[in-house]
Amino acid sequence: MTQPLIELTGITKVLKGQAQPRTILAGADLTVRAGESVAIVGRSGSGKSTLLSLIGLFDRPDEGQYLLDGRDISRISERQAAKLRSSHFGFVFQRFFLLKHLTAAQNVAMALVNGQGWLPRRERRARVLEALDQVGIAHLAKNRPARMSGGEQQRVAIARALVRSPRVLLADEPTGALDTETGTVVIDALSAATARGCGLILVTHDRDHAARMGRIHDLVDGVLNERVSA
Numbered sequence: 234m235t236q237p238l239i240e241l242t243g244i245t246k247v248l249k250g251q252a253q254p255r256t257i258l259a260g261a262d263l264t265v266r267a268g269e270s271v272a273i274v275g276r277s278g279s280g281k282s283t284l285l286s287l288i289g290l291f292d293r294p295d296e297g298q299y300l301l302d303g304r305d306i307s308r309i310s311e312r313q314a315a316k317l318r319s320s321h322f323g324f325v326f327q328r329f330f331l332l333k334h335l336t337a338a339q340n341v342a343m344a345l346v347n348g349q350g351w352l353p354r355r356e357r358r359a360r361v362l363e364a365l366d367q368v369g370i371a372h373l374a375k376n377r378p379a380r381m382s383g384g385e386q387q388r389v390a391i392a393r394a395l396v397r398s399p400r401v402l403l404a405d406e407p408t409g410a411l412d413t414e415t416g417t418v419v420i421d422a423l424s425a426a427t428a429r430g431c432g433l434i435l436v437t438h439d440r441d442h443a444a445r446m447g448r449i450h451d452l453v454d455g456v457l458n459e460r461v462s463a
């Protein structure tokens with residue numbers, strides 16, 4: 234079996250800064266390999282977004298071990314975290330966060346700005362079009378968000394996440410603002426990325442979307458329980 238991309242063991246997170254510290258994660262374990270898709274489900278407030286922000290290195294665990302490609306990154310600095318965020322992760326949220334005055338292609342290209350400035354124009358164009366094509370909307374490259382449906386806008390956001398060839402896609406309620414049919418198209422676009430070897434972690438309240446992932450983990454009382462399929 235291949236080495237896991239992500240291996241979380243005994244992750245805990247306690248929210249401080251309140252009268253009573255609150256334990257949100259109490260020893261969560263999760264393993265994700267290349268090409269695997271995992272749904273994280275659980276009631277509102279159970280800590281799903283907190284878990285995703287730890288995996289995406291926006292935050293650090295209080296205890297436990299986080300291995301990324303076999304490397305222990307449980308206690309890395311913010312500087313190292315920022316590097317790994319852009320080299321390893323693509324993020325998709327419920328809100329699309331597209332820039333209104335830019336076209337779909339320009340929105341996707343924004344993700345290619347790095348510390349050294351822009352990639353050469355030809356390479357940039359090729360990568361942007363490939364990412365838009367992967368989510369089935371290359372023909373909308375020159376459209377601005379106002380002229381696109383919610384599902385199309387979310388696919389632009391997914392293309393923006395994919396354009397840097399992430400190892401793992403982290404999607405937090407990506408269909409939350411969409412109707413069922415449109416949501417299905419968005420899940421199709423995310424699932425297609427796993428067929429190309431990307432790992433996918435999907436936080437969702439939608440049972441049908443969760444059921445399309447390879448595994449479902451319930452977050453209950455701060456720990457993840459894998460659901461055994463019937």
Ligand SMILES: Nc1ncnc2c1ncn2[C@@H]1O[C@H](COP(=O)(O)OP(=O)(O)OP(=O)(O)O)[C@@H](O)[C@H]1O
Pocket residue numbers: 248257275276277278279280281282283284
């Ligand atoms: N910065 C914060 N300060 C105080 N409380 C917080 C903070 N972030 C999260 N919480 C609390 O931590 C708990 C877990 O929040 P989290 O957003 O991770 O849950 P969730 O499972 O993603 O919820 P939902 O399904 O509603 O999005 C909640 O009770 C929330 O109110």
